[in-house]
Each structure stands twice: as C-alpha cells, then as structure tokens.
Amino acid sequence: MIAKPSPKEDPWLMLNGPSRALVLIDPIAFEVQLKVKSKTEPGKDELLAFKVFSYYKAFHSDEVVFTRFTCKRCTLEFAYAPLLPSVEATVTVQVIDGSWDDHVQGVVTCRTASMENGEMVLLASRDGKMPVNSDGVIELSRRVVSVELRGQLLVSVLGRGTGDKKGLVATDTALFTQMNAGTSHGVCxxxxxxxxxTVAWSFLSTLADMLFSA
Known part of the structure; x- marks a missing residue:
C-alpha cells in the first residue's frame, strides 16, 4: 500500500508498516489518521485527517486500485493491489562490497512481476543519508511484502548523488522467483x-491451513 497526499513537490507519505503481510477476509477496513506533531507540547499533536473506508471485493486485481478521499484539510489517494493466494516475503538489503557515501541518497523499491505499476517503496533516504548500520545492513522503513504463488519479486536499489557527487545516478534490480520457504539471495x-x-519466504497462516488440510 502507498499513501499519497495532494500533489506537491514531494507528495508521498512513507509507510513504515505493516510488519506482516495483510490477509484479505471480505470485507477489510482501512483506517487512516494523519497528525501534525507538536514540537513545543509533547502529546498535543493536531489531527490533520481521519478516514475509514472498506474494500469489499474478495477477488484479486490485475491492476493497482486507487481510492481517493477528501478530508477537511487535505485530499489523500491510496493505492493498493489485491493479489492471488500469496506468500510473505521479508526483504533485507546489505552493503557487501564498497561503501555507501553520505552524499548519495538511496531508494529501495519492489514490485511483483505481474503488477507493472505496483511499485512499493521500502526506503527513501530523501534529504538524509542512507541508514546503514555497522554491519552494512540498510535499515529499511518497511521489509514485508506479498508475492503471489508462482510469481516473481523484483527488488530495485537506486543511488543518486548530492553535493560533490551530484550527477551520480546508479540503479540495479534483483529478480526472485517465489518459494514456499527458505531464503533467496541476489546482488545489485x-x-x-x-x-x-536477501528474501526470506514464509506461508501466510490461512494459505498454509488451506494447503495442508487439502
């Protein structure tokens, strides 16, 4: 899922979850709360937008579904894609050769091969430096996505230079074929x-129950 406010220079809101894949049990409700954080009075955040909407279709979609709603102070657009029976993929990205310079912004995205316009942002460093820990692991804002059975997952990493490295643009993509369990590895x-x-694969509980009870 991707949340997007009204168009401005940088309109995208970064989602830091969910921490597990979402299972569609008809109907499913989405609740959205956006707050303006108070810098002077902790706990006195001001509500910017609140909305609840439901998704009633129990079948998958071959395209991204867009839902737009207007609140008192802004308009939000949500993009989401119901998939066929899927597995859970947990993504880890680690620098294994060279280093990530503080003057290089980074973006990590992924999508399933069947959903050409369904790109999901796992991390965008924007104006800040890439969050790389002492082991070289890039600390993603979100790590878990869903991949349909017999599907493929594409994970892309992009670096864009700033300051004395302005003009540098580099990108590469790793392709993974869905597995029911275990891990897959690729290099960008x-x-x-x-x-x-690295992608760690696991069944969703409802899918595992369905397969092993058949």
Whole structure:
C-alpha cells in the first residue's frame, strides 16, 4: 500500500508498516489518521485527517486500485493491489562490497512481476543519508511484502548523488522467483558499491491451513 497526499513537490507519505503481510477476509477496513506533531507540547499533536473506508471485493486485481478521499484539510489517494493466494516475503538489503557515501541518497523499491505499476517503496533516504548500520545492513522503513504463488519479486536499489557527487545516478534490480520457504539471495551492483538482497519466504497462516488440510 502507498499513501499519497495532494500533489506537491514531494507528495508521498512513507509507510513504515505493516510488519506482516495483510490477509484479505471480505470485507477489510482501512483506517487512516494523519497528525501534525507538536514540537513545543509533547502529546498535543493536531489531527490533520481521519478516514475509514472498506474494500469489499474478495477477488484479486490485475491492476493497482486507487481510492481517493477528501478530508477537511487535505485530499489523500491510496493505492493498493489485491493479489492471488500469496506468500510473505521479508526483504533485507546489505552493503557487501564498497561503501555507501553520505552524499548519495538511496531508494529501495519492489514490485511483483505481474503488477507493472505496483511499485512499493521500502526506503527513501530523501534529504538524509542512507541508514546503514555497522554491519552494512540498510535499515529499511518497511521489509514485508506479498508475492503471489508462482510469481516473481523484483527488488530495485537506486543511488543518486548530492553535493560533490551530484550527477551520480546508479540503479540495479534483483529478480526472485517465489518459494514456499527458505531464503533467496541476489546482488545489485551500483558501481560504487554492491548490495546483497536477501528474501526470506514464509506461508501466510490461512494459505498454509488451506494447503495442508487439502
């Protein structure tokens, strides 16, 4: 899922969840709360937008579904894609060769091969430096996505230079074929560094119950 407010220079809101894949049990309700954080009075955040909407269709979609709603102070657009029976994929990205310079912004995205316009942002460093820990692991804003059975997952890493590295643009993509369990590994070569993408696969509980009870 991607949340997007009214168009401005940078209109995208970064989602830091969910931490597990969502299972569609008809109907499903989405609740949205946006607050303006108070810098002077902790706990006195001001409500910017509140909305609840439901999704009633129990079948999958071949395209991204867009839902727009207007609140008192803004208009939000949600994009989401109901998939066929799916497994859960947990993504980890780690620098394994070279280093990520503080003057290089980074973006990590993924999508399933069947959903061409369904790109999901796992991390966008924007104006800040890439969050890389002492082990070289890039700390993603979100890590879990869904991949349909017999599907494929594409994970892309992009680096864009700022300051004295302005003009640098490098990107690469790792392709993974869906598995029911275990891990898959791929490498993205950005020139200034190489990053290893690891995907850990696991069944959703409802899918596992369905398969093993058949």
């Amino acid at each position: 070569d950005l020139g200034f560094c190489k990053v290893q993408v």
